[in-house]
Amino acid sequence: MSDILVLGAGMVGVCTALELARRGHAVTLVDRKTPGQETSYGNAGFIQREAVVPYAFPRNGSLLLRTALKRGTDVNYHFSALPGLLPRLARYWHASAPERHAVIARQYSRLIEHCLSEHAPLIEQAGAQELVRREGYRTIFRTAQAFDIAAAQAHALMKEYDLRCAMLDGTELARAEPGLHGRPAGAIHWLDPWTVSDPGALVARYAALLMQRGGRFVQGDAATLQPHSGGWRLQTADGPLDARTAVIALGPWSERVVASLGYRLPLFVKRGYHRHYTGGPGLRLPMLDAERGYVLAPMARGMRLTTGAEFARIDAPPTPRQLAGAERAARELLALPDPVEVQPWLGARPCTVDMKPITGRAPRHPNLWFNFGHAHQGFTLGPVSARLLADLIENVEPFIDAGPFAATRF
Secondary structure, three states: OEEEEEEOOOHHHHHHHHHHHHOOOOEEEEEOOOOOOOHHHOOOOEEOOOOOOOOOOOOOHHHHHHHHOOOOOOEEEOHHHHHHHHHHHHHHHHHOOHHHHHHHHHHHHHHHOOHHHHHHHHHHHOOOHHHEEOOOEEEEEOOHHHHHHHHHHHHHHHHHHOOOEEEEEHHHHHHHOOOOOOOOOEEEEEOOOEEEOOHHHHHHHHHHHHHHOOOEEEEEOHHHOEEEOOEEEEEEOOEEEEEEEEEEOOHHHHHHHHHHOOOOOOEEEEEEEEEEEOOOOOOOOOEEEOOOOEEEEEEOOEEEEEOOEEEOOOOOOOOOHHHHHHHHHHHOOOOOOOEOOOOOEEEEEEEEOOOOOEEEEOOOOOOEEEEEOOHHHHHHHHHHHHHHHHHHHOOOOOOOOOHHHOHHHO
């Protein structure tokens, strides 16, 4: 018997278990794989203090047409997934209307503003300082028009949300990144974010810290979670495991488990791909190519190229056309050698129709809690949403307003 079962050993689940163990709870973390091996392994490795505004559904007609015709590298979709996706994408589009999105961004920013202060002590206590750089990243723009528009938006965000960034013209960018052989129009250097050279390793370090604090990890099947004797029972590799309380923090796999318990939440996934490349001139700092929709990030295994969003069923066969397009676009700016992996990595991001995570009590089960739906920012928000959920579980005044993230909002 544990006090609390935490299902899911990605960044969000590990941080949730770690925060609860820090507060004195007997915590068991459960996953089918060892910590940090799924979605949290495959991201671009950003702790994004500047990401105060969640990704909205595009409302630009030409961009939507380009996406529909599959002419870009930033978004792809599977026709077979559209019947199930369209009702949720319609709600996503509705929530992205400017007046609604502005309200959502203010609520969302209250989580993001704590990401560095919550990660910092964990990085130190886990002995993971060598994995983290505190120099930010650059968003580059190929055309002057796109750069001018983005620079004006960045200045507005700096003023409203107390952020820091620097503008570089094409010449300054060339000096900062001599490996680039193309000449973009300019770049925004976001100074507040931190970047991680091995995202999966950072999650593993946090999981090791959990064990040091008395938590434990077992391999088990989250799909077997069932109410049992006023609490919960789960089948693991070591037999049945009972607990008074359970937390579902399974990222993109959360929907299947909560659906089996009778919940219908408006969730969907955005899939993404990555590949590594070793050799070549490389980059000094990670780079987001804003007009092509990919990221290049120097990492332990080489230069990691990550793609934008693919709308598909989570278990659909891989279709890495975006990665091929991103490779071509990246080679216009940087010499990329042959890839390390024979097959690219594929993962999924857990999304909600209003772009905010679901963090709080399950409406119909008093001993069940949710912490998922972080979309692109689970790696950034893991420790923050863990703190919020732990406050709610312990029935203490949460450090921010929890209402905007409750499951009951749906």
